[in-house]
Amino acid sequence: MAQAMKIAIVDDEQDMRQSISQWLALSGYDTETFASAEEALKALGPEYPGIVISDIRMPGMDGMQFLKKLMGTDSSLPVIMITGHGDVPMAVEAMRVGAFDFLEKPFNPDRMSELAKRATSARRLVLDNRALRRELSDGTQLMNKLIGASPVMERLREDILDLGQADGHVLIDGETGTGKTLVAHALHAVGSRAGKKFVLISCAAYEEEALAKRLFGPMQPEDGQLPAMEEARGGTLVLEDIEALSEMLQARLLSVINEQGMPAETRLVAISNLQEAGRTCEDALRPDLFYRLAALRITVPPLRQRGEDILTLFTRLSEQFAEEYGCETPQVTAQEAAQLLQAPWPGNVRQLINVAERAVLQSRRGSGTIASLLMSDHEEMQPVMTTEGKPLKEYVEAFERMLIDNTMRRHKGSIAAVMEELCLPRRTLNEKMAKYGLQRSDYL
Incomplete structure (x- = not known):
C-alpha cells in the first residue's frame, strides 16, 4: 500500500498558511502548518513522509536558511519555495541550493497543486527506494522471505548463514524460479559485507563488448557509473547467468581473480540458470574458472x-x-x-x-x-x-x-x-x- 504523503506548509502569515492548507486539503492532501522555520524543523526529520512548501521571507530563520537546514538533514526532501515579486534571483539561488521548485506570488492555485503532485510523487519514489534498500540489507527480513519448515529449506537457511560469514566466492544454482537472486541478497545481508555495495549484473543482458566494458571498464564520464569490478569494491558482485560469459570473458574474469585485480575483500557470487537437458554450469564454464567460482556452493531446492x-x-x-x-x-x-x-x-x-x-x-x-x-x-x-x-x-x-x-x-x-x-x-x-x-x- 502506498504511503500517505503529507505537505508541511511553513509561513509566518496565518492567512497564507490557512489558504494554502485549505486548497491542498481539497485536492486530497494531508497538510500540517507551521508559523516559523524553527517550529517546522522540530517535526521534519530525514524520513518525513511528504514535502515542504515554505515562504522565503520570514522573520527569524528565513526561507533560505531553512532550506539549507533541510538539505543538510535530507537532500532528497522536495521543498517548494514561495517568493514575492522581485525575489526571483533569490528563488534561482534556492534552486541551486536544492529547492524542488518555486512559486511567485500571486500564484495560481492549480499551478501549486500540479507542483505538489510532482513533488509528492518524487518523494514517494525516494522513500520506497530507501525502504527497499533497507529490506535488501536486512538479513532478518530476507531470511523471513525464505518461507518454509521443510528440511530442504531449513538446510538452505543454515547454508546461507554459514556461507554468509565466509570469504570465498559462491556459486548459486538451481532450477528457474526458485529464488536464486533472493539467496544472493540474503548471503550479502547476513555477512560482514552487509553495509557495503551489492552490485548485480546479468551477463545475459549484454552483448560481449558491452559486458566487457560494464565489468572491467573503461567507463566514460557520460556512462555515469564505475566498472562493476570497481563499483563493488569491498562488497559483493553478483553475476547472474554466469554461463552466458563468452570464452574471452571467462578468461578475462579468471585472470582478474587470479591476479587479485578484484580486491580481496570483494566477494563474487555467480548464479547459474542453465536449464538445458543434460548440461550444467560446470559444462558451460572452463574448469579453472568453475572451480574458483564454486569454492562454496548453494543449490536452491525446487518447489516440488x-x-x-x-x-x-x-x-x-x-x-x-x-x-x-x-x-x-x-x-x-x-x-x-x-x-x-x-x-x-x-x-x-x-x-x-x-x-x-x-x-x-x-x-x-x-x-x-x-x-x-x-x-x-x-x-x-x-x-x-x-x-x-x-x-x-x-x-x-x-x-x-x-x-x-x-x-x-x-x-x-x-x-x-x-x-x-x-x-x-x-x-x-x-x-x-x-x-x-x-x-x-x-x-x-
Whole structure:
C-alpha cells in the first residue's frame, strides 16, 4: 500500500498558511502548518513522509536558511519555495541550493497543486527506494522471505548463514524460479559485507563488448557509473547467468581473480540458470574458472521438494493478492490442497506466485478452480499430477495444518472462534496445533 504523503506548509502569515492548507486539503492532501522555520524543523526529520512548501521571507530563520537546514538533514526532501515579486534571483539561488521548485506570488492555485503532485510523487519514489534498500540489507527480513519448515529449506537457511560469514566466492544454482537472486541478497545481508555495495549484473543482458566494458571498464564520464569490478569494491558482485560469459570473458574474469585485480575483500557470487537437458554450469564454464567460482556452493531446492511449504506459500501469496485486489482470500478445498502438493511445479516459486494471483482473480469473479489453473499451465498434465508417491496420511495432515493455520490467521488467534468454525474441542485443537508447530502467539 502506498504511503500517505503529507505537505508541511511553513509561513509566518496565518492567512497564507490557512489558504494554502485549505486548497491542498481539497485536492486530497494531508497538510500540517507551521508559523516559523524553527517550529517546522522540530517535526521534519530525514524520513518525513511528504514535502515542504515554505515562504522565503520570514522573520527569524528565513526561507533560505531553512532550506539549507533541510538539505543538510535530507537532500532528497522536495521543498517548494514561495517568493514575492522581485525575489526571483533569490528563488534561482534556492534552486541551486536544492529547492524542488518555486512559486511567485500571486500564484495560481492549480499551478501549486500540479507542483505538489510532482513533488509528492518524487518523494514517494525516494522513500520506497530507501525502504527497499533497507529490506535488501536486512538479513532478518530476507531470511523471513525464505518461507518454509521443510528440511530442504531449513538446510538452505543454515547454508546461507554459514556461507554468509565466509570469504570465498559462491556459486548459486538451481532450477528457474526458485529464488536464486533472493539467496544472493540474503548471503550479502547476513555477512560482514552487509553495509557495503551489492552490485548485480546479468551477463545475459549484454552483448560481449558491452559486458566487457560494464565489468572491467573503461567507463566514460557520460556512462555515469564505475566498472562493476570497481563499483563493488569491498562488497559483493553478483553475476547472474554466469554461463552466458563468452570464452574471452571467462578468461578475462579468471585472470582478474587470479591476479587479485578484484580486491580481496570483494566477494563474487555467480548464479547459474542453465536449464538445458543434460548440461550444467560446470559444462558451460572452463574448469579453472568453475572451480574458483564454486569454492562454496548453494543449490536452491525446487518447489516440488518442499512438501507442505507449498501450501504455506500459496496461503501467504493468496492473502497478499487478495489484499491488493480488495477481495476475500479464496478458500482451498482438500482436493485442491492435494493438487497443489502433487503438481510438479516446473516454474517453481515463480509459477506458484502466478497461480496464486490468478486464483484470487478468478475467485473474485466467482468462477474457475485451482486444478484448471494448473492444467492451463501444462496442458499435457493429467488431472492427477503426482510427481512423487506419498501416503494419503501426509496429504491429509498437510491439509489439516493449512486449514488450522488459515482459520487461526483469519480469527487473529481467537481459540474460541477457531473451535466453533472447525467444530473441534479445545483439547483436540491444542493437540493438533502442538503437532503442527502452530503457536497462538503468532496470530495475535
